[in-house]
Amino acid sequence: MNLTILYRGSLISCNYGCEYCPFAKRSQSAVELASDRQSLERFTDWIAQNTQHQFSILFTPWGEALIHPWYQQALAKLTHLPNVNKAAIQTNLSCKLDWVDDCNKERLALWATFHPEWVSLEQFLAQCWELDRRRVRFSAGVVGFPKFKNAIASLRRQLPSHIYLWINAVKRALSQLSEADRQFFDSIDPLYHLNTHYYPSYGKTCRAGESVISVDGDGTVRRCHFIKEPIGNIYDPKFEATLFKRLCTNETCHCHIGYVHLDYLELDKVFGSGILERIPETV
Ligand code: SF4
Ligand code: SF4
Numbered sequence: 001m002n003l004t005i006l007y008r009g010s011l012i013s014c015n016y017g018c019e020y021c022p023f024a025k026r027s028q029s030a031v032e033l034a035s036d037r038q039s040l041e042r043f044t045d046w047i048a049q050n051t052q053h054q055f056s057i058l059f060t061p062w063g064e065a066l067i068h069p070w071y072q073q074a075l076a077k078l079t080h081l082p083n084v085n086k087a088a089i090q091t092n093l094s095c096k097l098d099w100v101d102d103c104n105k106e107r108l109a110l111w112a113t114f115h116p117e118w119v120s121l122e123q124f125l126a127q128c129w130e131l132d133r134r135r136v137r138f139s140a141g142v143v144g145f146p147k148f149k150n151a152i153a154s155l156r157r158q159l160p161s162h163i164y165l166w167i168n169a170v171k172r173a174l175s176q177l178s179e180a181d182r183q184f185f186d187s188i189d190p191l192y193h194l195n196t197h198y199y200p201s202y203g204k205t206c207r208a209g210e211s212v213i214s215v216d217g218d219g220t221v222r223r224c225h226f227i228k229e230p231i232g233n234i235y236d237p238k239f240e241a242t243l244f245k246r247l248c249t250n251e252t253c254h255c256h257i258g259y260v261h262l263d264y265l266e267l268d269k270v271f272g273s274g275i276l277e278r279i280p281e282t283v
Contacts (some may be wrong), residue, residue, distance in 0.1 A: 009217035040219030109277035
């Protein structure tokens, strides 16, 4: 079967400390990082062994993963496996980029977020240009605070025109957003409006739990990152039995990595094969 996995291991540290980040405000010991590495290697071995499935994988760490060589190595390994269609990762793009040449770039993708308070526009842009030069598929994006408008406008002007730039809506502050600010974000990201909703999801069918799952470092399977109840474990030889169509039990869903799997939104038609790395078919 075709199975999409959102992997989030025990990494909870970052080299940045964004004010708006709900996690990654701490450092981790060598022992904790070694445990994260071990779990990741077990996961990639499991993917390699389960040749009866075709996998698409998005790493959604609670921190910055690509500053650690074991995540770079995992992407290199996964993208060369015949049963992996796509291996993507969310990143602040602060790492060196030479490792991407070890990957099969046909199957690699990055979701790169610019954090204007932690890196200069020039540094982030240089990394984007470098990715583009190395022919890596990626989206770039910024959290939609009005205070970042100048930086966002400069980023759009200087990014290669074929790179999609998304804006994450700050939903708790939407009611205070001026019409001019909203129009600005719409002008930068034609799909900004998609990210401004708490989509009703209770009782709706969602691919999460059937063909999309969330997996943690111990192999515990949840339907998605937003419903905490475990439904199985990938290291259980009969884990496929836990995959079937389910109705969402949350009232709403508001994160791209969740709501894009809600059947009724039909966002697979908007994002197509770029759904994991957040690149629409056409902009
Ligand atoms: S770069 Fe990402 S993970 Fe790191 S502190 Fe900022 S928002 Fe959090
Ligand atoms: S709609 Fe969102 S919260 Fe509900 S199952 Fe799907 S991804 Fe999870």
